[in-house]
Structure formats: C-alpha cells, structure tokens
Amino acid sequence: QVQLAQSGAEVKEPGASVKISCxxxxxxxxxxxMQWVRQAPGQGLEWMGVVNPIGYNTSDGQKFQGRVTMTxxxxxxxxxxxxxxxxxxxxxxxxxxxxxxxxxxxxxxGRGTLVTVSS
Amino acid sequence: DIQMTQSPSTLSAxxxxxxxxxxxxxxxxxxxxxxxxxxxxxxxxxxxxxxxGLESGVPSRFSGGGSGTEFTLTISSLQPDDxxxxxxxxxxxxxxxxGQGTKVEIK
Numbered sequence: 001q002v003q004l005a006q007s008g009a010e011v012k013e014p015g016a017s018v019k020i021s022c023x024x025x026x027x028x029x030x031x032x033x034m035q036w037v038r039q040a041p042g043q044g045l046e047w048m049g050v051v052n053p054i055g056y057n058t059s060d061g062q063k064f065q066g067r068v069t070m071t072x073x074x075x076x077x078x079x080x081x082x083x084x085x086x087x088x089x090x091x092x093x094x095x096x097x098x099x100x101x102x103x104x105x106x107x108x109x110g111r112g113t114l115v116t117v118s119s
Numbered sequence: 120d121i122q123m124t125q126s127p128s129t130l131s132a133x134x135x136x137x138x139x140x141x142x143x144x145x146x147x148x149x150x151x152x153x154x155x156x157x158x159x160x161x162x163x164x165x166x167x168x169x170x171x172g173l174e175s176g177v178p179s180r181f182s183g184g185g186s187g188t189e190f191t192l193t194i195s196s197l198q199p200d201d202x203x204x205x206x207x208x209x210x211x212x213x214x215x216x217x218g219q220g221t222k223v224e225i226k
Contacts, residue, residue: 035215037163045155045163045206045217060214062120095162104210105153105168112162 002026004096004110011116012086019082020113022096029072030055033099034079035106036070038092046092051079053101086117121145121209125218131226138194140205140221147187148211154183154192157220158203166205167192197223 007021022034036048049059049070057070069082083090094113097106122145132138142152150170155163165174167183170190180195194201202225207218 037217044220045157045208047208047215047217050213050215058213063214097163103168104151104170104172105165105174106155106163106208107165107168107174109162109164 002108004098004108006094006096006110006113009114009116011118013119014086014088014117016086016117017082017084018086018115019080020094020096020115021078021080022110023076023078024098025077027098029077029079029098030074031100033101033106034070034072035097035099036081037095037097039095039112040089040092043092048081048094083115086115088117091115091117120214121148121212121216123207123209123216123218125205125207125221127221128219129222129224131224132197133226134197134199136197136226138197138201138223140192140223142185142190142192142207142218144188144190144209144211148209150186151210152183152185152190153208153210154181155206155208156201156203157206163206194223 005023010018035050051057059068067084072079097109099106124143126141152170154167157163171183182193184191204220204222206220
C-alpha cells in the first residue's frame with residue numbers, strides 16, 4: 001500500500017529548529033519528486049520545496065531565507081525537512097507529498113505534522 | 120515568482136449545480152497545472168494533473184481545462200461530498216506556487 005508516514009507533532013520555542021520526517025512505504029522514494037507544503041491555521045497551502053529523484057533539492061529561498069534544508073535517506077526510504085530559527089508564523093501543518101516526475105500533480109500525501117512555535 | 124489567482128474565493132452552490140472555478144497564472148505555464156481538493160483536517164487530494172488529466176479514482180463529474188494562463192476546474196453536478204476547498208498548483212517554474220483556494224459552500 002502506497003503511503004507516507006510523517007513524524008508526530010512538535011512544540012518548539014522561537015529560535016529553535018525542527019526536523020520532520022516522511023517515511024515512504026509501497027514505493028521507492030528515489031523514483032519520485034517529494035515536495036513539502038505547509039498550511040498555517042485557517043490559511044491556504046504554501047509551497048516550501050522539492051527533492052527530485054536524484055536527491056537534488058530546490059526550496060523557496062526568497063521566502064525561507066536559507067532556513068530550510070531538505071534531505072533524503074534512501075536506506076530508510078525517508079525524506080526530511082529541517083526548518084531553523086523558528087518564528088511564531090512558522091506554526092503550521094507540514095505535509096510531504098510525492099509525484100511521478102513529469103506527471104504534473106502530487107498524488108500521495110502524508111497526513112501532516114503540526115508544528116507549534118510558542119514561548 | 121508566478122502568481123496563481125483563483126476565483127471566486129468562495130462559492131455558494133446547491134447539490135446538482137454545475138460549478139466552475141478559475142485559476143489564472145501571472146505568466147504562461149503551458150499545461151503544468153494540478154487541482155486539489157482539501158477537506159477540513161485532511162491532506163489535499165489530487166483531482167486533476169497536467170491541466171486536464173483525471174486522477175485515477177476521481178469521479179468523472181470533475182474535469183479540468185485550459186492552458187497557458189487560464190484554467191478551469193468544473194464539477195458537472197455538485198454532490199454533498201464535494202463541499203470542500205479547492206487549490207490549483209503550477210509546476211512550470213520554481214517556486215511551484217499554489218492559488219489561494221476556493222471554498223465551495225452549501226447554498
């Protein structure tokens with residue numbers, strides 16, 4: 001069964017870092033684009049970045065100003081996103097999702113990881 | 120960045136209505152557009168890929184159209200399960216931006 005299992009909810013203080021995992025089952029990560037998207041409470045979807053099948057990643061550098069690192073571990077079929085220097089407006093649900101390269105749509109999504117940034 | 124603008128932001132409709140949502144891109148994106156449905160507390164669900172490709176398992180009452188800068192998502196006969204928020208996403212150029220969403224409400 002194709003699914004993406006994300007790590008659990010996190011509560012962090014401002015200035016801290018958070019690292020979220022997304023473990024794939026039923027398929028091999030290295031054949032897919034893996035994107036990260038977040039959604040603040042009551043808001044729309046915000047694209048954060050993508051890791052391509054050969055591990056090259058692109059993030060929205062202008063929006064996140066170098067605070068984001070995306071990595072993948074082929075041995076565990078898991079992708080990660082780390083967000084540093086957390087601010088209160090980073091509080092959101094973070095989703096991972098997969099797409100077949102060239103398909104033009106992300107067809108499988110994780111359930112999301114809630115990150116709360118609060119002092 | 121390519122800006123994606125959806126209209127309307129909110130749509131009130133009745134079961135059985137034909138509903139069309141529009142997504143406009145600030146520059147041409149060819150057919151590199153997807154549509155998603157999201158219900159409260161749930162992850163988005165892919166409906167349409169490459170502007171008009173119907174994702175497997177999605178009811179045929181959903182259809183996508185358009186190319187270049189203007190795209191549509193049409194629901195031919197709105198069903199109770201379709202009340203949700205719909206988003207478009209472009210894949211032409213990084214960052215792969217989303218529209219702001221269209222909430223379909225019960226009239």
